[in-house]
Amino acid sequence: MSSRTLPLLFINLGGEMLYILDQRLRAQNIPADKAKKAPIPAWIEDDRRRVMNDIITTMFNKKFLEELFKPQELYSKKALRTVFDRLAHASIMRLNQASMDKLYDLMTMAFKYQVLLCTRPKDILLVSFNHMDAIKDFVKDSPSILSQVDETYRQLIEMYTPLSSGEFQLIRQTLLIFFQDMHIRVSIFLKDKVQNSNGRFVLPTSGPVPYGTQIPGLIRMFSCTGEEVSRLQFNNGGNYTSPLREGSFEIFGDRVTKLGTNMYSVSRPVETHMSGTSKNSAQHTKVSAVPNPLAKEELNLLARLMGGLEVQKPGNADNGFRVNLFATDEEEEEALISRPDELSYGVINIQATKDQHANAELAKIMGEFTESGDQSPSASSKGDDLLAMMDGL
Amino acid sequence: MYHKEKSIQIKNSASALYNNLGVLRIAPRRLTYFTVVHANVVNMVSASWDGLNYSHRQLQSKEPNVATSTSLIMQAAFCVLPSRDLLVVTSQKGIQMYESDGSIMVYWHALDTPETPTAQAVFARGISAVWENYICVGVSSGAILVFDVPSKGSNITLSEVVEEHKEPITDIASECSGSQECIADMVSADDGGNLCVWKSGEEFQLLNKIPGFDMSCSSVKLWKGTVAAGYGTGQIRLYEAVTGILHVEINAHARWIYSLDIAPFSGLLLSAAEDSLVRVWHLTLTPETNTVEVAHLHNECVTDTQICGAKFCDGDGYAFAVTGYDLSEIIRYTQT
Numbered sequence: 001m002s003s004r005t006l007p008l009l010f011i012n013l014g015g016e017m018l019y020i021l022d023q024r025l026r027a028q029n030i031p032a033d034k035a036k037k038a039p040i041p042a043w044i045e046d047d048r049r050r051v052m053n054d055i056i057t058t059m060f061n062k063k064f065l066e067e068l069f070k071p072q073e074l075y076s077k078k079a080l081r082t083v084f085d086r087l088a089h090a091s092i093m094r095l096n097q098a099s100m101d102k103l104y105d106l107m108t109m110a111f112k113y114q115v116l117l118c119t120r121p122k123d124i125l126l127v128s129f130n131h132m133d134a135i136k137d138f139v140k141d142s143p144s145i146l147s148q149v150d151e152t153y154r155q156l157i158e159m160y161t162p163l164s165s166g167e168f169q170l171i172r173q174t175l176l177i178f179f180q181d182m183h184i185r186v187s188i189f190l191k192d193k194v195q196n197s198n199g200r201f202v203l204p205t206s207g208p209v210p211y212g213t214q215i216p217g218l219i220r221m222f223s224c225t226g227e228e229v230s231r232l233q234f235n236n237g238g239n240y241t242s243p244l245r246e247g248s249f250e251i252f253g254d255r256v257t258k259l260g261t262n263m264y265s266v267s268r269p270v271e272t273h274m275s276g277t278s279k280n281s282a283q284h285t286k287v288s289a290v291p292n293p294l295a296k297e298e299l300n301l302l303a304r305l306m307g308g309l310e311v312q313k314p315g316n317a318d319n320g321f322r323v324n325l326f327a328t329d330e331e332e333e334e335a336l337i338s339r340p341d342e343l344s345y346g347v348i349n350i351q352a353t354k355d356q357h358a359n360a361e362l363a364k365i366m367g368e369f370t371e372s373g374d375q376s377p378s379a380s381s382k383g384d385d386l387l388a389m390m391d392g393l
Numbered sequence: 394m395y396h397k398e399k400s401i402q403i404k405n406s407a408s409a410l411y412n413n414l415g416v417l418r419i420a421p422r423r424l425t426y427f428t429v430v431h432a433n434v435v436n437m438v439s440a441s442w443d444g445l446n447y448s449h450r451q452l453q454s455k456e457p458n459v460a461t462s463t464s465l466i467m468q469a470a471f472c473v474l475p476s477r478d479l480l481v482v483t484s485q486k487g488i489q490m491y492e493s494d495g496s497i498m499v500y501w502h503a504l505d506t507p508e509t510p511t512a513q514a515v516f517a518r519g520i521s522a523v524w525e526n527y528i529c530v531g532v533s534s535g536a537i538l539v540f541d542v543p544s545k546g547s548n549i550t551l552s553e554v555v556e557e558h559k560e561p562i563t564d565i566a567s568e569c570s571g572s573q574e575c576i577a578d579m580v581s582a583d584d585g586g587n588l589c590v591w592k593s594g595e596e597f598q599l600l601n602k603i604p605g606f607d608m609s610c611s612s613v614k615l616w617k618g619t620v621a622a623g624y625g626t627g628q629i630r631l632y633e634a635v636t637g638i639l640h641v642e643i644n645a646h647a648r649w650i651y652s653l654d655i656a657p658f659s660g661l662l663l664s665a666a667e668d669s670l671v672r673v674w675h676l677t678l679t680p681e682t683n684t685v686e687v688a689h690l691h692n693e694c695v696t697d698t699q700i701c702g703a704k705f706c707d708g709d710g711y712a713f714a715v716t717g718y719d720l721s722e723i724i725r726y727t728q729t
Binding site for chain 1: 406408409410431432465467485509510511512513514516560561563583584585607608609611625626627628638639640641642643644645646647648649668669670683684685686687688689692694696697698699718719
């Protein structure tokens with residue numbers, strides 16, 4: 001559908017990923033029993049900042065963004081998951097598969113929520129700016145990364161502010177197809193009562209109407225000469241109020257909407273519930289079982305995209321430190337074992353491709369990744385590792 | 394006024410697309426066909442009126458070239474012509490026409506899709522049967538393709554390409570009152586909210602152009618010479634087709650309208666939007682004074698659902714059906 005969707009999807013998902021990682025990194029810094037006594041040791045604080053900087057630098061790499069902003073169809077969930085896997089490992093941080101799965105679940109459900117709750121399609125741009133504003137704040141002490149972020153603002157403004165409302169709706173519809181049938185329950189959403197226990201989001205019939213819309217309830221009838229001859233009120237069945245002022249679409253400004261701002265904090269940990277979702281996902285589209293004919297094109301796209309991804313060589317695995325998105329190691333292991341099959345992201349399904357060029361290109365890129373032993377310490381990374389795919393070719 | 398009936402379960406959930414529900418009533422066989430689009434698949438259900446028999450079928454979008462990307466479907470709609478009924482499916486790659494039960498594809502028209510994707514998306518959207526032998530389909534460039542359909546067989550031909558709109562077509566409707574007196578046959582709407590009113594024929598004639606106000610018109614209907622248009626602002630406007638006179642303006646919904654329908658025998662109007670609400674209105678046309686009156690009759694709220702399709706199941710508006718994003722059912726309501 002819309003060929004301008006990928007940049008927004010990537011930046012918003014990336015933004016959510018950073019919120020979650022930032023929260024987990026802060027939470028892991030504080031040993032439970034020492035929380036109130038010792039100050040956070042300086043080297044841990046430095047590491048956290050380094051991880052965030054490394055990931056943000058990679059996210060806003062110039063070549064990478066150039067590829068991203070080209071008109072193209074949206075990637076499949078699997079392909080996008082692969083990109084974020086690489087991104088998450090663009091620093092010394094390591095995530096096991098269960099944690100990476102959970103991270104991706106949270107990112108996608110959060111952005112799905114934001115897309116659904118936007119009162120009008122153009123507000124998705126404001127949500128994107130909220131994420132960008134937060135990213136800018138993360139790197140405010142690093143001028144070189146800051147300039148990359150500013151450049152991205154300019155690209156977003158240049159590409160999206162001239163679009164019509166209809167084009168934004170097409171982008172929104174494309175995003176909603178990407179998020180179709182995802183009903184993973186997220187603790188924070190359940191607690192705040194914005195998500196029901198069946199995984200569906202609450203859509204209130206109250207609150208401010210979108211900017212540009214009138215509160216429903218009025219019928220005006222006109223004569224042939226254009227004079228209003230009568231007006232009737234009707235019951236709109238909701239509890240609507242006047243629209244808020246329009247948010248700013250510039251580099252700086254009040255975005256007005258809270259969607260896309262950071263909803264996590266150290267005291268509000270992130271959890272997802274896997275149980276019960278398998279029942280709901282019984283309706284999962286069966287069309288993805290058909291051999292994927294676009295694997296070859298996706299592979300080409302990925303190769304070009306990865307080519308632009310400068311990956312920080314982690315040195316040796318000893319320097320890397322592991323981040324766990326669960327409360328304990330045991331929980332993380334349990335989550336991996338008990339994850340329902342239909343929710344596994346799996347590896348990209350590669351049909352036997354005779355295209356030597358695409359394979360060679362990808363092999364070369366994979367070569368760069370493996371040079372310094374970029375191996376996740378967990379043996380269970382096989383499912384989401386491009387290397388595993390290469391073995392299969 | 395209406396109460397909820399038993400829903401029909403469908404194989405996939407509905408995608409968030411304008412006018413995402415097709416309904417075809419087949420009285421002689423006492424059944425109704427429904428179509429709901431999910432990504433690149435059309436889910437068809439045939440439901441018997443006694444509620445005892447349901448049969449399902451899925452139609453895939455046609456991908457003439459496997460190496461290229463998936464073709465997402467934009468719309469599926471039934472076209473009722475005097476001699477035959479067809480099911481038309483429009484996608485990013487082209488237009489497919491099937492026999493109304495979805496059993497055989499009788500025609501395929503490929504769109505000119507560029508080698509590499511362009512900033513402006515390419516797709517077909519907006520489907521209507523017009524007069525006795527035409528099926529009109531809109532395209533993202535703003536063009537409307539007019540197909541000439543013989544009374545049987547697959548010798549369907551592209552008769553004309555009408556270029557008047559400059560923005561992607563959102564919806565097309567034809568005069569549904571059955572009256573021979575109406576001058577205008579067809580109305581088309583685009584993403585800028587512009588409406589074009591046409592007379593069909595060997596060469597389609599533009600009768601009137603009603604400018605939009607930079608707000609997409611997602612759904613349009615034509616009844617007894619009156620255009621009913623639903624907009625992204627949640628407004629419904631009723632115009633006199635041939636003159637463009639604005640008769641009525643309704644602040645109808647709190648979010649983007651996704652579907653409008655009219656029951657031609659009773660003058661009932663159905664509107665549905667992202668705000669979870671379906672509303673039923675009544676239109677009264679008084680030709681002597683050239684006035685149109687609208688009364689609001691009923692609201693239905695489909696909790697926590699952004700509605701994407703709503704249609705009457707019969708010409709009187711005795712029953713209507715609704716689809717919503719992420720919902721794997723067709724919800725039905727009947728008059729009490």
